[in-house]
Amino acid sequence: MLKQVLEVIDLIDRGTIDGKQVIDLFKDFPLVTAITETVQGDEGTTDFVKIIIQGKNGKLSKGDAPTLGVIGRLGGIGARPSNIGMVSDADGAVAAIAVALKLSLMSIYDDRLEGDVIVTTHICPDAPSQPHEPVDFMGSPVDMDQMNEYEVVKEADAILSIDTTKGNNIINHRGYAISPTVKEGYILRVSQDLLNCMEVSSGTHAKTFPISQQDITPYSNDLFHINSILQPATATNAPVVGVAITTETAVPGCGTGASHEIDITEASRFVIEVAKGYTSNKMSFYDEKEFEQIISLYGKMNHFQYDPNLNK
Template structure:
């Protein structure tokens, strides 16, 4: 998948054709082009054995796979798409060998080889080709019962560790505990103790409010009532999202296997992202925080 995406000419249709050649799946490509910006959104459905099973969503979150013409090559920011699409390809191969997913899995991302960059502290980041709310309309589906949002998260000083980190669960404005089983799965696939990415309330609010965010990893949480967990590709040093030569195949493989193992457990109803009893208590005691999914009050 890294090789396929390492091209100035790759399109969503190219990726869709590759996935269709690997097995039975539904792939929709939606091209969005406006004011000189362009990207191809991919919506992939991997069939499951049980049509009634809960459906996991995997969102490959990124600004773009390339920042041409400013730089040539696959940028650090591409990891969200790399991992999500590699997971799709691997699950299709598993199904061909008799190991189909227990429940359907929905994988959404976008292919943009010519995205822009924007200033950000401590290092520059990639810029989404279209406003974030518009991006989320394509990347988040109401058919996703829970979501793993995979994103490069190297441009910060919060996680000084190279590998993969998990965020707390975000749901309707709340930050909730990471399920123990998700931490176990990360330990199993990485062979290491699990690492977590700290979040603030600002990080789960929309980009439109203009406040600082660690990055866009939690933006799917503004567009759905489903619980969202971020799967962050991290580094010991701060690395710009527009840097090339950064994508690490080992780390991407760990993230991909984590997504697949989570999809198995979620489809089997063995894993829940939210403790429903605790969720009901929070709602009864403190009320809804869903207003944090919107832009809030207009400032004078």
């Protein structure tokens, strides 16, 4: 994975980067479809990117293997002209694109996955920043509804949302961590399958991070959110798990020189292994029977997926 991570960083760490240059990485892979679209927001434009890697028995091949969605979640990969270079917030995009590149290579080397994998992110080298405690975040030229529209694909049966999660003082280790599974307004227990996968792929104890009920509600409600890592869960009923790239200290999302290639690689390797296991039905994000029991006991919680002020 390190080779793919370095290749992606070398590509996107430039002020002239756009979505077209990213999808050109995938033009020679026969089983991969990569598209980009420029979207206008209130504070500029960004290029959304979607990369679809076709599995042997996935829906695109008229099969029934599960589809995994992988989102590189971020505000922007750069904060130019105020900050020169790739910002810390770009780590999610780097990891997602590197995962897509590795899976694309596997697809031509007789190592295709069973199911399809759909990778989405966006490329903006000149995004705005925004105030946040304890350190500033990156903003985005587009709003969260636009981001979810282009990144949360309806075909995904489960989603991993990769996001730089360094602008806080509740996660105090360097590397990556995973969240509990979020589904239809519920914060479920952390998936044991994902914990096992994390320990095998990293060779260390699994790391998790806490989330609050506020974190799985829409950004538009003005409640405090740790960041946007679990915003995809407001736009789908598929189970969503956050993959947070973390640090020991609070690092601003708009800080440059703050991306660590080895940490991104570790997170990317984990995503690859989850993709292998999930699309071959060897791994689960949540206990389906237990979720049915929760619904029967306590009812649905979908109202947490919406902003009541906007959905009256």
